[in-house]
Amino acid sequence: MDDRWPRWGADAGLVVLTFLPPLLSQPYVDTSGPAWASLTAYEAVGVVALLLRRRLPATAFVVVFAALLAALVGSAGAGAKLSPLVFLPLAVLLYNLGNHCASWRRTVSAVLAGVVLGLAGLWLNRMTTDSGDFQGGLDVLAALAPMPLAWAMGFAARTRQALLAAAERRAADARRAQVLEATQATQRERARIAGEMHDVVAHSLTLLVVHAETLRARGGELPDWARTQVDGLAAAGRQSSGELRDLLRMLRDPADAVPLQPVPGLGELKALLDSHRAAGGTVELTTGGAPESVPGPVQLAGYRIVQEALVNARRHAPGAPVRVSVDGDAGELRCEIVNGRAARRGTPGAGVGLGLVSMKERVDALGGELVAGPTGAGGFRVMATMRWEPADV
Template sequence: MPATPAPRRRLTPLRDLARLLAGADFPTAAPAPGTLPARLQPWLAPPGVLAIAVLTVVCVADFQTSRAPFGAAEATLLSLGATAPLLFVLWRPLIAWRIAYAGAFTSTLWLDRTSGAWPWPVIQMAVVVLVLGVAAARTSAGITAWIAVLAALPCLLHAPGGTGIQVWLPLAGVLLLGDQVRRRTRVERILEAQEEITDLARAQRAVLEERTRIAREMHDVVAHHMSMIAVRAETAPYRLAALPGPARDEFTAIADAARDTLTDMRRLLGVLRTNRDDPQRAPQPTLADLPTLIATAADAGMPITLDTGAADPAPPEPVSLAAYRIVQEAVANAGRHAPGAAVRVSVRSAEDSLHVTVANGPAPAPHTAPARGPGHGLLGMRERAQALGGTFTATPSDGGGFTVAARLPTRSGPPVRP
């Protein structure tokens, strides 16, 4: 069944008229602090008010001398209605139009049309033209149309010598020009927004292409070598038939570790190849998996102990994941740089934070770690801690050991800048 078209908004012209007469205005945005307009605004306000006062005095004299029979009170009131819109025209165009229109309409009704005198001084006409142009450039097309219709009333009511239409046509031209300025400004803003969207899309595409290239390189190099390690470890018991039972178990453990690494590698490659902010991924390890990590390290021959302290409620998932990864990397560094050294892992909960400490003693025998180039283990641990608003330290300890300590807040807080 075809969708029923939405009903047209027939009351839109009436809503525009209601807003024009007594509705919300179109306020302009304040200048940005520190910019030239913001700095000049306090200095320009007093001269502007003084200029408006001078124009008001000139209008009073004009009303009294050229547009009799206006008295002093009537001339002052009409002059204020003629110049007061200048106080609001740049900030509240509808308020300025209401004051200017009331002043012009009052001048038309107040003056005797049989006298043949022109009801509006030159200053008032200039202010009306300025207000109409700004209002048309700042408001909507419907409101501009109503302004044009209402502007014809005082012109046709006075119409000295049949000149009402001749007065209204220039005002309509000013409104048309202001409306064109508004439309052009709107088109320019739309184009600027489209350019920003295009630049953002281009940047996102470049990032995605770079991530795809990294994922491809990791798949072609790292995943290939890990696959070879897993295959050789799995086939070693069959290729080397005389292996004792413990050696077979060791090869089996190596194959299982290689397979787990490949699984994590595939998950990481999937994250790199997608452009989603919330990529689908398998459950991440938490503090509950620490005993398994410690047991695996102990099975590999590392003298390692785990102290989890009091059994407090589980921390948030990001904190738990960060703590696990920090312990994982610190234990791997201890095994790489101080093989055979005793390692003590401590994870304790405080009132609003989680304290993670991994300390190892010196290696029982002199050892030089194989050259692998500059690593990123300590940097990655520090970034994980600081991303959560915590702190991280990695310092040598007395006796030749090394201590890694991290404090991870378990409550929301601002991150610490690196």
């Protein structure tokens, strides 16, 4: 509806600018009844044809030209003259013919029909009018001579519009080709990274699991504390191997991103904390709200944040107690991980500084907020807040 109003407004304005000037100038030419009757009938037909000009450009031109000839011949037969501005609607429709009629056959047919009608009108004018003052002559020829220019202007406008449309299509094709090329380059880079990870990380992780399982097989020769550590190491290695396989599948083919195993969520926090304790850490968990109602992507992000924070605590503050607080309620998940002062010296150069970057990227992707930094007691605190739209009950 909003798109139609501008078109109707333009049509109304064109009708006024095309048919009002002949009405205003007619009193200065001839005020007789036959003149006004011919002009009124001609303009009534012209208004209807002008409103249909886009749908039927050739027909509208022929109809208005025939109505114009009838008005001129009829008024001349009654001894009346029309304003020269009656040719203005014909110029508008000729412009419209060049702008909207894409068929050369219809255009040529309309022009030939106009020529035939013109000759017929000239013959009728000679037959019905004896006075030379009311017979068509140089004045009619002078009014019709510029008409081909109106058609040429309409044709030029249509050609320019076609060129612009073709340029826009070429630009759209170029953008699509650029996007496709970038997608293919990204896929090639994904495949390369997946190959590197498989050759380096997967190989080393497999060796780690093999050695851990070998130690488990000789568990009778190990002290109790070592058997517990080896069990935790083997379990962590198997879990990491499964997650790495899922990651490699996703890198090679993003469309095949369905994991081979269930995506971890807040329900697996207990097992995650048990693995931290098995590695010699001390951790306390506090939960609140209804974490099970949290959407899957938010649960995964919360799990990964707790996982990364525990890894950082083991690296940089070994032996330090860790407090984990998870609260999911009112459309918001809050995860807080605080570790105390290190009980012994951390591993020099541990980590590459990407843990916090990864956590922030996960939180930002969900529109949340991450705050991380040292505490006044010599520890470290990570606080992540992620919102979601709660489901209607």
